[in-house]
Amino acid sequence: MERALNSPVPLSKRFWPVFRTIAIVYVILLLGQQAGLEPGRIVREMTDNPVIIVQQLIVGLANAAIITIVALGYTMVYGIVESINFAHSSVFMLTTFVALLTMSWLVNAETKAPLWVAIVAFIPAMAAGGLINGLVERYAYRSLRKNAKIVGLIAGLGMDFVLQNIGLQIGAFGKLPNAYPNVEGIKFLKILGNQNASPKSFPAVNEFFSGPGIPVNVLEFIDPHATLRITPADLLVIITAVVLVFALNWFVKNTRSGKAMRAVAQNPAAASMMGIDVDRIINLTYVIGGALAGAAAVMFGVYNGTTSSSIGATTGLNSFTAAVLGGVGNIQGAALGAVFIGLLSSLSDQFISSRWTNAWVFMTLVLVMLIKPTGILGTEGGEKA
Amino acid sequence: MAILELKNVHTYYGNIHALKGINLTVEEGEVVTLIGSNGAGKTTTLRTIQGLLKPREGSIKLNGEELTKLPPHDVVKRGVSQSPEGRLVFPRMSVKENLEMGAFQRNDKDGIAADMEKVFGLFPRMKERINQRAGTLSGGEQQMLAMGRALMAKPRVLLLDEPSMGLAPILVDLIFDIIRELHHQKTTILLVEQNARIALSVADRGYVLETGEIVLSGNAKDLAHNPEVEAAYLGGKAH
Ligand SMILES: Nc1ncnc2c1ncn2[C@@H]1O[C@H](COP(=O)(O)OP(=O)(O)OP(=O)(O)O)[C@@H](O)[C@H]1O
Ligand SMILES: [Mg+2]
Numbered sequence: 001m002e003r004a005l006n007s008p009v010p011l012s013k014r015f016w017p018v019f020r021t022i023a024i025v026y027v028i029l030l031l032g033q034q035a036g037l038e039p040g041r042i043v044r045e046m047t048d049n050p051v052i053i054v055q056q057l058i059v060g061l062a063n064a065a066i067i068t069i070v071a072l073g074y075t076m077v078y079g080i081v082e083s084i085n086f087a088h089s090s091v092f093m094l095t096t097f098v099a100l101l102t103m104s105w106l107v108n109a110e111t112k113a114p115l116w117v118a119i120v121a122f123i124p125a126m127a128a129g130g131l132i133n134g135l136v137e138r139y140a141y142r143s144l145r146k147n148a149k150i151v152g153l154i155a156g157l158g159m160d161f162v163l164q165n166i167g168l169q170i171g172a173f174g175k176l177p178n179a180y181p182n183v184e185g186i187k188f189l190k191i192l193g194n195q196n197a198s199p200k201s202f203p204a205v206n207e208f209f210s211g212p213g214i215p216v217n218v219l220e221f222i223d224p225h226a227t228l229r230i231t232p233a234d235l236l237v238i239i240t241a242v243v244l245v246f247a248l249n250w251f252v253k254n255t256r257s258g259k260a261m262r263a264v265a266q267n268p269a270a271a272s273m274m275g276i277d278v279d280r281i282i283n284l285t286y287v288i289g290g291a292l293a294g295a296a297a298v299m300f301g302v303y304n305g306t307t308s309s310s311i312g313a314t315t316g317l318n319s320f321t322a323a324v325l326g327g328v329g330n331i332q333g334a335a336l337g338a339v340f341i342g343l344l345s346s347l348s349d350q351f352i353s354s355r356w357t358n359a360w361v362f363m364t365l366v367l368v369m370l371i372k373p374t375g376i377l378g379t380e381g382g383e384k385a
Numbered sequence: 386m387a388i389l390e391l392k393n394v395h396t397y398y399g400n401i402h403a404l405k406g407i408n409l410t411v412e413e414g415e416v417v418t419l420i421g422s423n424g425a426g427k428t429t430t431l432r433t434i435q436g437l438l439k440p441r442e443g444s445i446k447l448n449g450e451e452l453t454k455l456p457p458h459d460v461v462k463r464g465v466s467q468s469p470e471g472r473l474v475f476p477r478m479s480v481k482e483n484l485e486m487g488a489f490q491r492n493d494k495d496g497i498a499a500d501m502e503k504v505f506g507l508f509p510r511m512k513e514r515i516n517q518r519a520g521t522l523s524g525g526e527q528q529m530l531a532m533g534r535a536l537m538a539k540p541r542v543l544l545l546d547e548p549s550m551g552l553a554p555i556l557v558d559l560i561f562d563i564i565r566e567l568h569h570q571k572t573t574i575l576l577v578e579q580n581a582r583i584a585l586s587v588a589d590r591g592y593v594l595e596t597g598e599i600v601l602s603g604n605a606k607d608l609a610h611n612p613e614v615e616a617a618y619l620g621g622k623a624h
Binding site: 259263273274275 | 437
């Protein structure tokens with residue numbers, strides 16, 4: 001202490017940390033305004049209409065459901081090969097088209113589809129996702145695995161471009177139901193490569209309820225006239241996500257293959273000595289991750305109503321962030337991270353500024369990584385269930 | 386016919402010539418030890434037998450069947466299991482799950498359950514800690530688990546890589562008592578050790594490995610009294 005007090009450190013250096021803190025606070029306050037962080041207005045909007053908060057929480061949870069299922073694919077693969085599958089978001093994107101094709105083949109896109117159409121669509125979408133991801137692992141990643149990690153990562157980026165361009169081709173294919181019916185699909189073929197094909201719309205799943213949703217008067221104590229809308233799509237995605245998370249957890253904990261996956265994740269050399277075919281188990285992990293991406297694709301289509309070849313990026317980014325937030329390799333962590341991001345995004349969209357939502361999400365990610373580099377539920381080296 | 390037979394095995398790490406023509410046999414029911422100092426190639430030999438490393442030359446036969454063409458999981462299926470150097474237990478799995486992983490290539494549920502009881506008979510401490518995560522076990526307990534896990538494969542040849550490593554003398558004695566017991570039960574064992582004295586005390590025969598080559602071999606008792614072995618591996622004084 002004494003030494004610090006009479007230290008010969010120049011004044012400028014001693015005041016530098018203080019100055020820096022003031023500068024950072026100043027910049028955040030200044031930029032925060034630009035990015036929609038206006039505490040006064042936010043509090044006013046929230047107190048004026050508290051029902052909106054609850055409504056946004058539902059939106060957030062529904063988005064979290066989709067993010068969770070995509071995040072599982074990132075987190076499982078990372079848990080087992082300690083590498084990021086950069087092609088995962090594009091596998092998800094491609095399977096939205098598989099879901100769309102199936103659903104529109106079963107019913108006319110203009111009409112409302114019964115619930116079973118969405119449920120049936122899970123089968124081809126999950127099969128396609130598993131197949132694509134499995135093939136990508138087998139032929140793009142496997143032989144590179146003994147090289148430095150960066151080689152596999154770059155191969156993943158390459159595969160991502162390949163799959164995105166396939167998506168672009170499919171998206172431009174005129175036979176698909178189109179959100180803009182006056183636009184001929186053929187015309188889009190001409191502008192391939194510099195523009196996304198138009199969004200394709202899904203049939204609206206509406207078995208139980210007509211209209212935009214079910215009015216629920218659970219908030220009478222706040223406002224007797226307030227109604228909260230919970231749509232069948234909300235219910236479908238949330239229930240599906242919960243079921244899938246529990247199913248995957250059970251699989252990894254109790255089945256022979258699931259245990260082998262955990263063994264490979266914890267020590268591939270030892271797993272190999274136990275007689276586990278490590279390559280086969282890694283491939284299985286990619287197949288399951290891809291199948292989950294396919295399930296998420298149906299959820300996404302039913303929930304958002306449209307898709308395009310560019311939807312992989314945002315969903316992928318959010319899901320990857322969720323996986324990292326929750327602790328890579330951790331199934332429950334991915335769900336927790338997704339709920340966090342889903343809620344943060346929907347609240348930011350409503351109350352801060354939707355244009356800045358991604359910035360806020362990533363700022364949170366950076367903060368979490370600074371405080372706990374292994375993620376919220378993560379342990380050293382990544383936790384596998 | 387020897388149950389395990391290595392003939393002129395050459396293994397490389399890139400350009401490093403780690404095994405320079407190993408010849409070695411293990412008969413059914415025998416405990417054979419492979420001793421040698423750091424970096425001699427003992428672990429490399431075991432990894433090559435299990436198919437984790439592919440030899441560039443030579444043959445490895447289990448009961449006359451060539452193993453060098455098989456992937457590791459098929460070698461395990463044929464009956465070669467290993468308690469590896471550094472134990473390598475699955476840290477976030479329970480003791481029970483670790484043992485189950487040892488039996489990964491088996492489907493005889495009843496046999497697996499019976500063998501788990503046998504392992505618990507050898508290592509009662511594993512039964513006490515059946516639901517504990519392996520990563521939280523002590524070093525000695527992890528060694529017991531690694532051996533138990535290898536036994537769960539019901540191996541025809543059990544490979545043990547430095548089971549005494551990093552253990553207090555009392556635990557080393559305990560582990561070697563188990564090895565004697567396994568020997569008594571006619572388990573075929575290839576035992577790799579740096580602790581030559583204790584290894585030669587349990588083994589029937591021994592091989593001395595130096596920089597990738599077998600320089601001496603023979604009856605364990607004779608090796609223990611061989612002046613060269615005494616000087617190099619037994620600290621110069623006879624037991
Ligand atoms: N992965 C590797 N890459 C390159 N060289 C290796 C590798 N593993 C081992 N070696 C080299 O091969 C030789 C034999 O190593 P090995 O691990 O088989 O020795 P060891 O007899 O088991 O030694 P220790 O008693 O220390 O365990 C050593 O010179 C070592 O440096
Ligand atoms: Mg060794």
